[in-house]
Amino acid sequence: MSRRALRWAFSAVLLPLVSVLSGFLVGALAILAAGADPIQAYLALFQGAFTNHNAFAETLVSTTPYVLLGLSVALGFRAGLFNIGAEGQFYVGSLTGVFVAYSIHGLPAVIEIPLGLLGGMAGGALWASIAGALKARFGAHEVITTIMLNYVSFLVASYLVDTPGLMLAPNVSTPRTPDIDPGAVLPIILSGSRLHLGFILALLMVPVVWFLIERTTIGFRLRAVGFNQGAARTAGISVGWTIVLTMALAGGLAGLAGIVQVLGVNFHMTDTVAAGYGFDAIAVALLARSNPWGVLPAAFLFGALHNGASFMQLETQVSADLISIVQAFVIIFVAAPSIVAFLLRLRRAPAETVAITQREVDTPVS
C-alpha cells in the first residue's frame, strides 16, 4: 500500500475503530468502579439497541437526527468553522418548521411535508447565518457566538411555546405547541414501528452533502477557506461570504434535523425537544473525521448508544449517563490520534523520519 493509502486507512478506519473500542473499555472500568458487571451492562445495551422488539427500528429513529446534525457540524469543520450551535439551530428549525406545519391545513402531503421541511431549514439557516455574519464582518469567533445563540434560542423557544397567543396550544396541561396538520406527518416506512420517512431523507442527504463538498464550486471554496484563508483570499475568493454561506448550509441541515424530528416523531414541540442531539453531533462529526460518508456509521453508533442506554439502566441499574462517559472517551481518543497510534505501536521509527526528509529534497535538475 502506498503511504497515502496507509495514512488514510489509519485516520479514516483504524483510528475511529480503535477509539470506539477504547471508549468502551474505559466505560467498562467505570462500570466496575460503580460496582456493577460491565459484561452484563453492555449485553443489555446491545439488547436495548438491536435485539429487543422494535429495538433496531428505534435505533434507526435515533440515528436520523444524528445523521443530519453530524452532516451539519462536519460541513462547518470542512470550512474551518467549529459550529457549536447545531443544538440551537435544531431548536430554531423545529420552531419555524412546526409553526409552518401546524398553520397549514388540508393540503396534500406532497405539499405540506416539503413546506414544513423548508420552514425548518430556513429557520436553522437564518439562525446560523447570524454567527456566520458576525464572524465574517467582525471576526467574532463562531464558538463563542454559537454558544450564546444556543442560549438565546432555548429561551426564545420556551417563551414562544409557553406564551398564550403565541405558540402555546390551547387547553394543554404541559406547555407545547399545537399538533402539526395530519398532512404534514412523515409517513411510517416500517409498519409497527416509529421509523419514518425522515430516515430515508437523512440517508439521502449524505451523498448530497458529499457532492456539495467535493463536486461543487461552493464546496471547493469552503474547503479552500477552511485550509488556508490567506490563499483563498489572494485567489479572489470572498472569505466572508463563504463563511456566511457555510454557516447557512450547516444551519439548514441542523434545522432540517429539528423539523424532521417534529414531523416524524413528536408532532408538536415542547421546550425540551432537542435533548442534546446537537451537542452529541459534534462528537459524531469528529468521529466521522468530517467525512459525510463517515457520518453514517458514527451516527448509527450514537443512535444505538442513545437507544440502548435506557434498557441498560432498566436491566442492570447502571446509569444511562454511563453512555456519556463512553462517548466522551471515544472523542478523546479520536481527538488525540497519537494516543491511538501509541496503542497500536505505530509510532514512526526514527529511520523513517529520515526517509521523509529525503523525499522533500528538491528533484535534481537534469
Add this chain to the structure above:
Amino acid sequence: MDLAVEWGQVHALLGENGAGKSTLMNVVYGLVRPDSGEIAFDGQPVQIRGPLDAIRLGIGMVHQHFMLIPPLTVAENIVLGNEIANRGVVDLDEASRKVDELSGRFGLEVNPRERIADLSVGLQQRVEILKALYRGARLLILDEPTAVLTPQEIRGLFDVVRALIAEGKAVIFITHKLAEVMEIADAITVMRRGQVVATTSPKEATPSDLARMMVGRPVLLRVDKKPAKPGKGVLSIQDLVVMDDRHHVAVDNVSLEVRAGEIVGVAGVEGNGQNELMEALMGLRPIRNGTVKVEGTDISRTTTHERLRSGLGLIPPDRHRMGVVLELSVADNLVLDDHDHPPYARWFIRQFDAIRSYAQRLIKTFDIRVQNPDQLVSSLSGGNQQKLVVARELGTLPKLLIAGQPTRGVDVGSIEFIHRQLLSERDNGLAVLLVSSELDEVLSLSDRVAVIYRGKLVAVLDASDADRERVGLLMAGAA
C-alpha cells in the same frame, strides 16, 4: 556525511534549499537526533540530546527566523533562561552591563535597554548573536544570516564574524549565496541532497565551480536578457497611501508607472511597505488615498476577484500563507483563481475533465515536477510549489503581473526557470512589477529599479544607473 570544523575558521556550509544544511545544523544544536554517526567536540565524542547540551558545550545558533520576544528589551532577551537573579529578582542592571561589555568586545553595538520590537532586523540579528555569546558560545552557527540584511548590514555582520574568528572562535556559516562564501569563508563544504559533495576553500574553487557542485550541473550565473521594448502604460499608481495592520502608514504617497513589456523592480529591505503595496494593488488591503489604474481604468474600488478577471496576476510573497493551499491537489491549486468560471465550472458543478486537462497543460509548460495532477501540493518541493503559483498566475495570460519574492526558498534550477519565464513574458508584452528583497534578483531582471524605504519610493532608476552600492545605500535610507 562528514564535516570537520576548526577553531579560528569560518566554515561555510553551502547548498540549495532542501540540501540538508539546516537539518545537519539542527543535529549539531540538539534539535534533531541523529540516526547514526557521531559528533566530536574538541576532539571528544559527545552526545547532544537537546539545545541545553549544545549550549553547555559552547555551541550557539542563530536561526533564520529569530527567536526573540518582541515586547522585551535587548538585555531581557539576552539573559532569558539564564537570568542573573538577586533573591529571585532579575538584576537587569548587571545584565545590561554584561551585554555592553560583550557588544564592545565584538563591535556589536546595540542598546541593551531598547525593546526588540523597536529594532531593525539587522540589530535584532546582533541581539541573537549576543545571546549566543552571552551563553558562552565558542562555536557559532549562523543559518542564512544575510537573507534579511542590506549590503551595508552584511558588511557589518562580516566584521563581527572576523572579530569572533580573531578570538579563536569558530563560525559555521550556512548560505546559498556564492559571493558571500567567497568573501568570508576559510573552508567550504558543499552539500547536495543530504550529502557532502565537496570540501574546498575560496582559494581552490571559483564561484561557478561552487554553483556546479551545489546544483549538480553547470549553471548560468547571469541572466541573459534582451533590452526591453516598453509599450503603453499598463499600471499607473498615483499618490498611493496604504495602512498596515497596526494602522500606521505603510505605503506613503507612492506613484509609479509600469509599461507593457518592461519589468520594474522594487528593491528594499523587507518590511518597508512592499507587502502592503502588493496587497493594496490586488484589493487585499484597503487604499487610504490615491488611485490605481490599469490601462486607464481606475480599479481602486474593485474586489480581488474582479482584478484577477481584468488581467492582474499576483505571485504572493508568502507562498504558504497566500500562494497555495497545501491540502488541495495540484489541479485544484492551478484553478484556484478561476475555479468558478467556465470551462472549469458549469453552474455550480466543477468540470473535472476541463480542470485536469488545463492542469496537465500548465504542468508541462511550466515544468512542474509531479506524478499526476491529483497529487497534494504539500508533497511538492518548494521549487515546484512556486512554479505552480507562477503557472497559475501566468496561465490566465494577464496584462500585469505583480511578482512578490518570486524565487524565495526555491532551488537554483527553479530560479533560473522562473526568471526565464518572467523575461519571456516581458518580451511578449507583459508588464511586471517585481518586488524582491534579493537585491541581485531585482538588479538582474529589472529594466527600471524603484527603491522603497519606510513606505516611500526614494528613487526610480534606470537599470543602467542602478548599481549595487547605490541601491544598497538607498535601501538603507541614506540618500
